[in-house]
Amino acid sequence: xxxxxxxxxxxxxxxxxxxxxxxxxxxxxxxxxxxxxxxxxxxxxxxxxxxxxxxxxxxxxxxxxxxxxxxxxxxxxxxxxxxxxxxxxxxxxxxxxxxxxxxxxxxxxxxxxxxxxxxxxxxxxxxxxxxxxxxxxxxxxxxxxxxxxxxxxxxxxxxxxxxxxxxxxxxxxxxxxxxxxxxxxxxxxxxxxxxxxxxxxxxxxxxxxxxxxxxxxxxxxxxxxxxxxxxxxxxxxxxxxxxxxxxxxxxxxxxxxxxxxxxxxxxxxxxxxxxxxxxxxxxxxxxxxxxxxxxxxxxxxxxxxxxxxxxxxxxxxxxxxxxxxxxxxxxxxxxxxxxxxxxxxxxxxxxxxxxxxxxxxxxxxxxxxxxxxxxxxxxx
Amino acid sequence: xxxxxxxxxxxxxxxxxxxxxxxxxxxxxxxxxxxxxxxxxxxxxxxxxxxxxxxxxxxxxxxxxxxxxxxxxxxxxxxxxxxxxxxxxxxxxxxxxxxxxxxxxxxxxxxxxxxxxxxxxxxxxxxxxxxxxxxxxxxxxxxxxxxxxxxxxxxxxxxxxxxxxxxxxxxxxxxxxxxxxxxxxxxxxxxxxxxxxxxxxxxxxxxxxxxxxxxxxxxxxxxxxxxxxxxxxxxxxxxxxxxxxxxxxxxxxxxxxxxxxxxxxxxxxxxxxxxxxxxxxxxxxxxxxxxxxxxxxxxxxxxxxxxxxxxxxxxxxxxxxxxxxxxxxxxxxxxxxxxxxxxxxxxxxxxxxxxxxxxxxxxxxxxxxxxxxxxxxxxx
Numbered sequence: 088x089x090x091x092x093x094x095x096x097x098x099x100x101x102x103x104x105x106x107x108x109x110x111x112x113x114x115x116x117x118x119x120x121x122x123x124x125x126x127x128x129x130x131x132x133x134x135x136x137x138x139x140x141x142x143x144x145x146x147x148x149x150x151x152x153x154x155x156x157x158x159x160x161x162x163x164x165x166x167x168x169x170x171x172x173x174x175x176x177x178x179x180x181x182x183x184x185x186x187x188x189x190x191x192x193x194x195x196x197x198x199x200x201x202x203x204x205x206x207x208x209x210x211x212x213x214x215x216x217x218x219x220x221x222x223x224x225x226x227x228x229x230x231x232x233x234x235x236x237x238x239x240x241x242x243x244x245x246x247x248x249x250x251x252x253x254x255x256x257x258x259x260x261x262x263x264x265x266x267x268x269x270x271x272x273x274x275x276x277x278x279x280x281x282x283x284x285x286x287x288x289x290x291x292x293x294x295x296x297x298x299x300x301x302x303x304x305x306x307x308x309x310x311x312x313x314x315x316x317x318x319x320x321x322x323x324x325x326x327x328x329x330x331x332x333x334x335x336x337x338x339x340x341x342x343x344x345x346x347x348x349x350x351x352x353x354x355x356x357x358x359x360x361x362x363x364x365x366x367x368x369x370x371x372x373x374x375x376x377x378x379x380x381x382x383x384x385x386x387x388x389x390x391x392x393x394x395x396x397x398x399x400x401x402x403x404x405x406x407x408x409x410x411x412x413x414x415x416x417x418x419x420x421x422x423x424x425x426x427x428x429x430x431x432x433x434x435x436x437x438x439x440x441x442x443x444x445x446x447x448x449x450x451x452x453x454x455x456x457x458x459x460x461x462x463x464x465x466x467x
Numbered sequence: 468x469x470x471x472x473x474x475x476x477x478x479x480x481x482x483x484x485x486x487x488x489x490x491x492x493x494x495x496x497x498x499x500x501x502x503x504x505x506x507x508x509x510x511x512x513x514x515x516x517x518x519x520x521x522x523x524x525x526x527x528x529x530x531x532x533x534x535x536x537x538x539x540x541x542x543x544x545x546x547x548x549x550x551x552x553x554x555x556x557x558x559x560x561x562x563x564x565x566x567x568x569x570x571x572x573x574x575x576x577x578x579x580x581x582x583x584x585x586x587x588x589x590x591x592x593x594x595x596x597x598x599x600x601x602x603x604x605x606x607x608x609x610x611x612x613x614x615x616x617x618x619x620x621x622x623x624x625x626x627x628x629x630x631x632x633x634x635x636x637x638x639x640x641x642x643x644x645x646x647x648x649x650x651x652x653x654x655x656x657x658x659x660x661x662x663x664x665x666x667x668x669x670x671x672x673x674x675x676x677x678x679x680x681x682x683x684x685x686x687x688x689x690x691x692x693x694x695x696x697x698x699x700x701x702x703x704x705x706x707x708x709x710x711x712x713x714x715x716x717x718x719x720x721x722x723x724x725x726x727x728x729x730x731x732x733x734x735x736x737x738x739x740x741x742x743x744x745x746x747x748x749x750x751x752x753x754x755x756x757x758x759x760x761x762x763x764x765x766x767x768x769x770x771x772x773x774x775x776x777x778x779x780x781x782x783x784x785x786x787x788x789x790x791x792x793x794x795x796x797x798x799x800x801x802x803x804x805x806x807x808x809x810x811x812x813x814x815x816x817x818x819x820x821x822x823x824x825x826x827x828x829x830x831x832x833x834x835x836x837x838x839x840x841x842x843x844x845x846x847x
Contacts, residue, residue, distance in 0.1 A: 221733045349729030349741050352752035353601045361729050364750045372732035372741045 098178040105195075106160045107132035108176055112194050113155035113163070113296060114139065116449050119191040120459075124445050139449060145406065146443075146450030166297040171285075172199035172269050181205055183262075183292075186315040189341050190459065193294035193312070197269045200285035204260040205292070208385035209239040210377060211317030211338070213310075213331045214248025215324040215356050222248060222324035222356065225348055227255035229321055232374030234259025238381070239289075241316045243309055244277050248323050248331075253280060253289075260288040262316060266309035267301030269293045292316070310334035318384045319344035321377055322368070325359030332359045335368070340457065344380055346371040407439050407446075415443045416463065423460035478558040485575075486540045487512035488556055492574050493535035493543070493676060494519060496829050499571040500839075504825045519829060525786060526823075526830030546677040551665075552579035552649050561585050563642075563672075566695040569721045570839065573674035573692070577649045580665035584640040585672070588765035589619040590757060591697030591718070593690075593711045594628025595704040595736050602628060602704035602736065605728060607635035609701055612754030614639025618761070619669075621696045623689055624657050628703050628711075633660060633669075640668040642696060646689035647681030649673045672696070690714035698764045699724035701757055702748070705739030712739045715748070720837065724760055726751040787819045787826075795823045796843065803840035 100108065111132040112122050125135035136154060143152040167173060174195045175181045181202045186192050198205060210233045212226055230240045230252040240256035242249040244263040253261045263284050265272055269291055272281045285291050294312065295305065310333050314320055320338040322345065325331035335345050347368035350357025364370060369380055414433050430440050444461060447453040454462045480488065491512040492502050497519075505515035516534060523532040547553060554575045555561045561582045566572050578585060590613045592606055610620045610632040620636035622629040624643040633641045643664050645652055649671055652661045665671050674692065675685065690713050694700055700718040702725065705711035715725050727748035730737025744750060749760055794813050810820050824841060827833040834842045 221731055225731075225733060348732060349737070349744060349750075350731050351601055351605075352728060353605060357729070358752070361750060361752045364729060364744065365752075370729075370741060370744045372738070372745075 097180045097182065098176070100176045100179060104132065105174060105176065106157060106164065107136060108195055109160040109163060109174060110155040110157065111135055113160065115153040116143070116451050118455065119193055120455050121445065121448050122194045124441065124448075128442060128445060142446045143449040145412070146446030146448070147452055148450035152449060163297050166270070167197055170199065170270055170297070172197050172291075173202075174198075175202075175205075183209070183316045185209065185318055186312065189311075189315040190457070191311070192315060195294070197293045197295075197297070198290055199269055200290035201260065201288050202290065204239045204262060204288060204290040205316075207237065207239050207260065208381070209241045209262060209317045210381065211241045211313045211320040211334070211343075212248065212252035212323065213242055213245075213313060213320065213325075213334050214322055214360075215326060215329065215331070216245050216247040216249075217356070218247035218251065218324055219354070219356060222348075222350075223251040226251040226321075226323040229323065229371075229374050229377060230255035230261070231259075233377060234261075236374075236378045238318075238385070241313050243306075243313055243330075243334075244272060244274075244281060245330075246274060246277070250277060250280065252323075253284060257283055257287055257289065260290075262290045262292055264309050264312045264316070265291060265293040265301070266295070266305040267293065268295050268297045268299040270297055271295075271300050273301050306330055307333050311337050314338035314341055314343055317343060319346060319377060319381050321346040321348070321371060322360050322363055323348045324350060324356040325363075326355050327358045327362065329359050332363070335363055344369060344384070346377050346380070348372070407443050411435055411439055412443050412446070415440065416447070419461070419463035421462050421465050423454070423456040423462045425458075425460055429461075477560045477562065478556070480556045480559060484512065485554060485556065486537060486544065487516060488575055489540040489543060489554060490535040490537065491515055493540065495533040496523070496831050498835065499573050500835050501825065501828050502574045504821065504828075508822060508825060522826045523829040525792070526826030526828070527832055528830035532829060532831075543677050546650070547577055550579065550650055550677070552577050552671075553582075554578075555582075555585075563589070563696045565589065565698055566692065569691075569695040570837075571691070572695060575674070577673045577675075577677070578670055579649055580670035581640065581668050582670065584619045584642055584668060584670040585696075587617065587619050587640065588761070589621045589642060589697045590761065591621045591693045591700040591714070591723075592628065592632035592703065593622055593625075593693060593700065593705075593714050594702055594740075595706060595709065595711070596625050596627040596629075597736070598627035598631065598704050599734070599736060602728075602730075603631040606631040606701075606703040609703065609751075609754050609757060610635035610641070611639075613757060614641075616754075616758045618698075618765070621693050623686075623693055623710075623714075624652060624654075624661060625710075626654060626657070630657060630660065632703075633664060637663055637667055637669065640670075642670045642672055644689050644692045644696070645671060645673040645681070646675070646685040647673065648675050648677040648679040650677055651675075651680050653681050686710055687713050691717050694718035694721055694723055697723060699726060699757060699761050701726040701728070701751060702740050702743055703728045704730060704736040705743075706735050707738045707742065709739050712743070715743055724749060724764070726757055726760070728752070787823050791815055791819055792823050792826070795820060796827070799841070799843035801842050801845050803834070803836040803842045805838075805840055809841075 129135040177194050183205045212230050226248045234256040239260040240252050241262040242252045272278050314337040322331050322335050338345050345368040347360040347363035348371050430437050452464050509515040557574050563585045592610050606628045614636040619640040619642050620632050621642040622632045652658050694717040702711050702715050718725050725748040727740040727743035728751050810817050832844050
C-alpha cells in the first residue's frame with residue numbers, strides 16, 4: 088500500500104526563471120536532452136538563451152536559430168493561467184517523481200487539475216482503442232482496485248481501454264497525458280471525460296505548447312510520458328504493432344514493470360499482449376497481480392526522499408577550437424554511437440566533446456537516439 | 468523435425484515371461500514400483516510370484532496375499548488377442564520410449580492399433596471437456612501441425628479438447644490413453660472415434676486390465692501416462708482444479724515441457740491455463756511455439772539409441788531379521804520420507820532396508836508417494 092502523502096520537495100522556479108525555461112524549450116533544436124546539456128553548460132536557462140546564437144553558429148548552423156521570445160512565452164503562460172493550468176519544472180515539488188528519472192524527461196510539464204495526483208505512485212493502464220467488452224471491464228477493474236490501493240491511474244485519454252481506465256479511477260485520481268497542448272484534447276468525444284478528470288481528483292498533463300494540435304508522430308512522445316510517470320504499465324488487449332506496445336517497450340527501457348493480460352490467440356486484440364507475455368511481461372489475471380508486484384516499488388525513496396536539482400554554475404571551459412570540432416565531425420557518421428566512444432576514439436577532453444556535440448545539436452546537425460547515442464546528419 | 472524412423476530396440480519377453488509379468492502386476496499390493504523392486508530382488512517375475520507369499524508374510528500381512536493365477540492371466544491375454552490388442556513390456560521395442568523413463572512406468576501396456584505410433588516422439592494435447600469453439604479449433608490446429616511435423620498426438624479421449632486433438636491427428640497418428648481397460652472406452656460417444664484411431668495410424672493404450680470399468684480415481688493414472696508418453700504437454704483451456712492441471716503437474720514432475728494457451732481472465736475455462744503461465748509454462752499462441760521448443764528434445768538418444776533392460780540376477784541377500792524390521796517400522800510414520808533418510812537414520816544396509824520395505828509393501832502396510840517417498844499405514 089503506497090503512502091499517498093509523499094513529501095513534495097525540490098526547487099521552486101522564480102517567474103523569471105519559468106519564462107526563461109519555457110523560452111528555451113520552445114526554441115528550435117532544443118529538446119529535453121539539449122535543454123539539460125545547455126543548463127549544465129551555461130548554468131541557467133537565461134544564460135543559455137543568450138549563448139544560443141553563438142553555440143549554434145559554432146556548430147555550423149547555416150541560418151540563425153529561432154529563439155522563442157519573451158512575449159511568446161508570456162502569452163503561453165497567460166493562456167495556461169486562463170485555462171486554469173500551470174507549468175511545473177522538472178526540479179519542482181509537483182513534478183511526477185518517477186518521470187524525473189527517465190532519459191529525456193520534459194523540463195516543463197503543463198498540468199491542470201489536482202496537482203497532488205502527480206506526486207503519488209502511479210500505474211499506467213493502456214490498450215486497444217477498439218477494446219472488447221471484457222477488455223474494457225478488465226481495465227476498469229484494474230484501475231478501480233489500483234486506485235483504492237493508493238495509486239493514481241495514468242493513461243492516454245484514447246477510446247477503449249484508456250477511457251475505461253480513466254473512468255474507473257475518477258474518484259481516486261487519474262492522470263490523462265495528452266499528445267497535443269492541454270487545450271487540444273483528442274479524441275473530441277472524450278472532452279467531457281477530461282473535464283471530469285480535471286475538475287475532480289485527477290490531472291491533465293502535456294509537454295506540448297498550448298494550441299498544439301496533436302499529429303500522429305506526437306503520440307509516441309505521449310506514450311513515453313505515460314510510461315515515465317508510471318511505476319508499472321498494465322497492457323489490456325493490444326494488437327500487434329500498436330501504440331500500446333510502443334508504450335510497453337518504453338516502460339521496459341525505463342525499468343518499469345510491464346504487466347500483460349492474457350487473451351485468446353485467435354483474437355487479434357490479444358496478439359500484442361500475448362507477445363509481451365512471451366517477452367517476459369507479468370501474467371496478469373487480476374488486480375492483485377499488479378498491486379503485489381508494485382508494492383515494493385511504491386515505497387522507494389523516489390516518493391519519500393528529497394529530490395532537489397540545483398542549477399549548476401556557468402561552465403568555465405573555453406570555446407573549442409575548429410580542429411577539435413573537425414575531428415569530432417569526421418568521427419561521427421549516420422550510425423548512432425555512444426558519447427563515451429567518441430571521447431575514447433578522439434582522445435579529446437570529455438567537456439570539449441560534450442560542448443561540441445551541443446553546438447552541433449543546436450545547429451541542427453546532430454541526431455539524438457535512445458540511450459544517449461548520437462549520430463550526425465549526413466546532409467550537413 | 469523428429470526422425471520418425473526411430474530404432475526400435477530392447478528385450479523381447481517370451482510368452483512364459485509375459486504371462487508371469489501379467490500375473491505379477493495383476494496381483495494384490497503390486498504396483499509399478501513394487502513390480503520393479505520385485506524383479507530387482509528376485510531376478511524375474513516368475514521368481515517373484517513364488518516368493519510373494521513369504522515376503523508378504525514377513526512384512527506382517529494378516530491374510531494371504533491374492534496372487535493372479537496362470538488361468539486368469541491367460542484369459543486376459545486371450546481377451547486381448549481376440550480384441551486385436553497386445554501387451555508390451557517396459558523393456559520391449561514397442562514400449563513408448565519416453566514413458567520408460569518415468570517413475571512408476573507401467574511394466575505392461577495393453578496396446579491396440581498401429582504400434583509404430585508408440586515409439587515416435589509425441590506431444591500431449593489436453594484441456595477442458597466443455598471447450599469453447601475457439602479452444603477446440605486451437606487444439607485441432609496444434610494437433611494437425613504437430614502431426615505434420617512428425618509427432619504423434621497423445622490425449623485422453625475425453626470430450627472437448629481431447630476429441631479435437633485426436634480428430635485432427637487421425638491421419639498422422641494419435642495415441643488415446645484410456646482410464647479403464649482397452650475394451651471399456653469412455654465416454655461412450657467417443658467409441659467411434661476410438662475405432663477410427665485404432666483402425667488408422669493411431670493407437671489405444673491402457674495399463675488397466677481388460678474389462679476394467681474406469682472409476683474417477685483411475686483418471687489421474689491415465690493422465691500420468693499421457694504426460695509420460697509425451698515430450699511436451701500442451702494445455703488448451705483448463706479450469707482451476709481440473710484434470711488437465713493434474714496432467715500438467717505430472718508433466719512438470721517428469722521434466723516435460725508444459726505449454727499453456729493464454730485466454731481471457733474473465734473466462735473460467737482459462738483460469739487453469741493462465742495459472743500455468745504464471746508458474747512458468749511456455750506461452751503458446753501457435754503451433755510454432757510447440758514445435759520449436761520440442762525440436763531439440765525429439766533428437767534425444769531416447770528415440771535413437773538402444774534401450775535394453777536385462778533382467779537382474781536373483782538377489783543373494785538373506786531375509787532380514789525381525790529386529791531390523793522392527794527398527795524400520797518404528798522409524799516410519801504417516802509422514803512420507805525418503806528411503807535414503809531411512810538408511811541414514813537406521814544405519815542398516817541399503818539392501819536390507821529395500822527388502823524390508825518391499826515386504827511391508829506386499830503386506831499392504833506401506834504407502835508409496837511421488838518422488839519415491841514412503842510412509843507406513845498407521846492402522847497396521
